[in-house]
Structure formats: C-alpha cells, structure tokens
Amino acid sequence: MDEETIERVRTAVQSIPPGQVATYGDVADVSRAPSPRLVGRVLSEDGHDLPWHRVLRANGTCAPHLAREQLELLRAEGVLADDGKINLRQYRWAAVPPPEEPPSLF
C-alpha cells in the first residue's frame, strides 16, 4: 500500500474538527483511499495519534469494541449519541476533497 495514501487518510482524520464526525466512506473519499476498509485498517494500525473517535460507520454507529470509548470521547466534544447511534445529519463533517483530482485525459 502506498505510504501516501496512509498519510492522506491520517490527514483527513486530523482535519475533522471537534464536535463533528465523519464516516469511513467520507474519509476514504477525501483521502482517495481505494476502499473504506483501508481507512479502518489504517486507523487500527496507525491511528493511535489520530482522533479516530470522530470516524464512524455510514449508518452513524461505531465498531462494537470501540463504541463505549467513541461515545464517551464524542460526548466530551458535544456530540451526543442516541442509543449508541449518532445523528450524522447533525454532526456530519462537511468533507471537502483535496484539489488533487485525477487528471483529465485530454
């Protein structure tokens, strides 16, 4: 895997402002990761220095093992969860993709 992709993923996660959250798909999209699963893998392996608690699943829930920590950390930032689920419509991060887009072929 390209180290740059990992770096972009980490940058994207760090770009999430407090009080807001993003989904794995969003992070994968803005970081141009090949797959959302790569985001989870990157966070799992190298996400110790990142605000990983601001990254949730597409449906607003989080991973079972992390749910408690996630909710607690997010709660400290003002992101309240209802029944273990977060209103993405309210807290979803307005992800802005980097200007580096795939070049036009002509």
Place this chain on the structure above:
DNA sequence: GTTTTGACGGAGA
C-alpha cells in the same frame, strides 16, 4: 503461491 479476515458500504429482505 492461495485463503481468510477486517475499526466498511450499499442493496435487498
């Protein structure tokens, strides 16, 4: 070299 699994997303039931 192949097979399995994972901090996931989306569609179908």
Place this chain on the structure above:
DNA sequence: TTCTCCGCCAAAA
C-alpha cells in the same frame, strides 16, 4: 426501521 449478504483492498497466516 433493522438484519443479512456480497463486494471491496490489503495484510497476515
């Protein structure tokens, strides 16, 4: 609305 199945890419066994 929630649950299940399939597809996705990469690393580990």
